[in-house]
Amino acid sequence: MGNEYRRDDGIGPALVAALEDRRLPGVTLLVSDGEPARLIDDWAGVPLAIVVDAVLCEPSAPGEFYRTDVPIHEHQHDPGLERRPHSAGSHSLGIPDALRLARAVDRLPHRLVVYAVEAADVTFGTDLSAPVAAALPRLVDAVVTELSRSRE
Amino acid sequence: MEGEGALHVTVRDGVVERADLQIYEPPRFFEALLRGRGYTEPPDITARICGICPVAYQTSACNAIEDACGIQVGGAIRELRRLLYCGEWISSHALHIYLLHAPDFLGYPDVIALATDHRDIVERGLLLKKAGNAILELVGGRAIHPINVRVGGFYSAPGRARLDRLAEQLRPALDAAIATVHWVAGFDFPDLELEHELLAVHDPARYAIESGTSVRRSAGPNFAVDAFSNHVVEEHVPHSTALHAGLDGGRYLTGPLARYTLNHEQLSPLASGLAADAELGEMCRNPFLSIVVRAIETVYAVEEALRLIEEYQPPEPSYVAVPARDGVGHGVSEAPRGLLYHRYGIGSDGLVRSATIVPPTAQNQAAIEDDLRRIVSANLHLDDEALAGLCERTIRNYDPCISCSTHFLDLTVERR
Numbered sequence: 001m002g003n004e005y006r007r008d009d010g011i012g013p014a015l016v017a018a019l020e021d022r023r024l025p026g027v028t029l030l031v032s033d034g035e036p037a038r039l040i041d042d043w044a045g046v047p048l049a050i051v052v053d054a055v056l057c058e059p060s061a062p063g064e065f066y067r068t069d070v071p072i073h074e075h076q077h078d079p080g081l082e083r084r085p086h087s088a089g090s091h092s093l094g095i096p097d098a099l100r101l102a103r104a105v106d107r108l109p110h111r112l113v114v115y116a117v118e119a120a121d122v123t124f125g126t127d128l129s130a131p132v133a134a135a136l137p138r139l140v141d142a143v144v145t146e147l148s149r150s151r152e
Numbered sequence: 153m154e155g156e157g158a159l160h161v162t163v164r165d166g167v168v169e170r171a172d173l174q175i176y177e178p179p180r181f182f183e184a185l186l187r188g189r190g191y192t193e194p195p196d197i198t199a200r201i202c203g204i205c206p207v208a209y210q211t212s213a214c215n216a217i218e219d220a221c222g223i224q225v226g227g228a229i230r231e232l233r234r235l236l237y238c239g240e241w242i243s244s245h246a247l248h249i250y251l252l253h254a255p256d257f258l259g260y261p262d263v264i265a266l267a268t269d270h271r272d273i274v275e276r277g278l279l280l281k282k283a284g285n286a287i288l289e290l291v292g293g294r295a296i297h298p299i300n301v302r303v304g305g306f307y308s309a310p311g312r313a314r315l316d317r318l319a320e321q322l323r324p325a326l327d328a329a330i331a332t333v334h335w336v337a338g339f340d341f342p343d344l345e346l347e348h349e350l351l352a353v354h355d356p357a358r359y360a361i362e363s364g365t366s367v368r369r370s371a372g373p374n375f376a377v378d379a380f381s382n383h384v385v386e387e388h389v390p391h392s393t394a395l396h397a398g399l400d401g402g403r404y405l406t407g408p409l410a411r412y413t414l415n416h417e418q419l420s421p422l423a424s425g426l427a428a429d430a431e432l433g434e435m436c437r438n439p440f441l442s443i444v445v446r447a448i449e450t451v452y453a454v455e456e457a458l459r460l461i462e463e464y465q466p467p468e469p470s471y472v473a474v475p476a477r478d479g480v481g482h483g484v485s486e487a488p489r490g491l492l493y494h495r496y497g498i499g500s501d502g503l504v505r506s507a508t509i510v511p512p513t514a515q516n517q518a519a520i521e522d523d524l525r526r527i528v529s530a531n532l533h534l535d536d537e538a539l540a541g542l543c544e545r546t547i548r549n550y551d552p553c554i555s556c557s558t559h560f561l562d563l564t565v566e567r568r
Binding site for chain 1: 262263278281
């Protein structure tokens with residue numbers, strides 16, 4: 001998720017570009033603006049959805065990223081999800097809203113893993129900041145490992 | 153214009169003196185950055201102004217550039233442009249009706265709460281939105297910021313078979329759109345009639361969407377598209393980074409209410425019949441009823457998309473050549489939120505000399521402020537939280553881009 005023209009908010013699209021070169025079989029790569037109706041169509045019913053997005057934190061450690069295996073079913077409901085840092089995108093409906101809407105209309109993935117990458121700069125421009133760009137290879141490895149593990 | 157909104161209300165002795173709607177859109181300087189770019193670039197660059205109505209920006213840009221270069225695009229290419237635009241109308245109207253606006257009328261805080269109680273209804277909205285997106289993806293290349301649009305037409309035109317498959321998806325969407333009209337027509341609507349003048353694109357041949365030959369107004373003669381800036385003048389106001397537009401110095405409204413009131417006789421028999429069932433009448437000046445007009449326009453857009461697919465002959469080639477020449481061109485189209493005007497000056501070297509873009513939100517801002525002034529005046533007894541909720545609801549009637557946010561309004565009431 002993200003906007004490649006808002007610097008570190010482009011970490012999601014940058015990851016997709018990096019993974020496109022790997023030609024991963026059985027994996028669909030999508031860049032999304034995070035609009036909930038579209039997002040829940042993209043992930044409905046898939047065995048594993050991995051969402052990668054930028055977050056703004058205070059205090060901040062740009063380039064750090066956090067993995068969350070999101071409890072998606074009602075009985076696993078994690079109220080903490082709503083308290084996590086806001087998406088760096090400019091739409092106020094974010095992943096928690098999409099998750100709640102997907103739950104209400106039965107369009108959840110079987111598993112949902114979110115990687116949240118701490119952003120340093122979400123102003124206008126196409127380049128990732130240095131710490132976020134430096135984190136990209138580690139993020140690629142983490143997501144590829146995640147995908148491999150899900151097949152075991 | 154995607155940004156955040158704030159409303160600053162000044163009350164003196166129990167009377168609202170001012171209601172300033174502030175839009176904190178950081179200036180993005182699109183008009184300035186277009187200067188010196190190639191004349192084929194504005195459709196792609198201006199599409200980035202909005203994530204919900206990029207096709208409107210692409211289309212008004214194409215119309216203006218083609219006008220500057222003395223080219224008229226017609227036939228199958230124009231029909232394909234209209235089909236793409238129908239996709240944007242369906243997707244945008246479904247988003248606004250179901251995800252943003254309907255919860256206001258039904259006492260839900262948001263669409264998620266609505267879906268919890270009425271899953272089938274929200275499913276219907278998602279189906280409609282998906283149908284609109286399917287058109288955008290097939291004709292435009294992708295649903296957000298389509299990439300297949302170029303000055304003169306399209307980089308490639310889809311084949312007949314792919315459109316036939318699209319029609320399969322659209323047929324159930326027509327039933328969903330009709331059901332949407334019946335649903336929203338049953339809501340409770342506060343009584344309100346606004347006096348502002350109305351402004352919409354007019355095409356003598358059909359309900360104006362992707363282009364038109366003139367601009368129609370409710371209190372004056374039509375004027376030609378190239379006379380737009382003689383009548384509509386934008387000005388800076390101190391309290392907002394968004395420009396305010398005036399029509400011959402007065403407040404006015406563009407968008408669904410204006411389109412319906414000025415062009416409703418051109419709706420299809422099905423859409424007209426549904427408008428009659430919804431008791432819309434000859435004109436519609438109640439902003440709360442905009443949800444009904446959007447629903448009727450969704451029916452029209454789905455029908456129109458099906459008709460365009462039925463009659464489709466792939467244009468060959470998929471664009472007409474538009475050689476650059478020195479000139480000024482004007483382009484209008486009807487974005488889901490209202491009339492969108494572009495003007496470009498182009499040099500014989502093919503570079504953009506000047507660019508002017510007048511989006512619907514800027515045109516409607518003065519009217520929205522006036523409506524807010526009334527609503528706050530009538531409800532000063534409420535606490536600030538309740539008042540902010542009422543103001544948000546008022547703003548959502550108009551669907552400016554800031555209404556993307558569910559709780560977007562930072563309300564300050566200064567009581568003197």
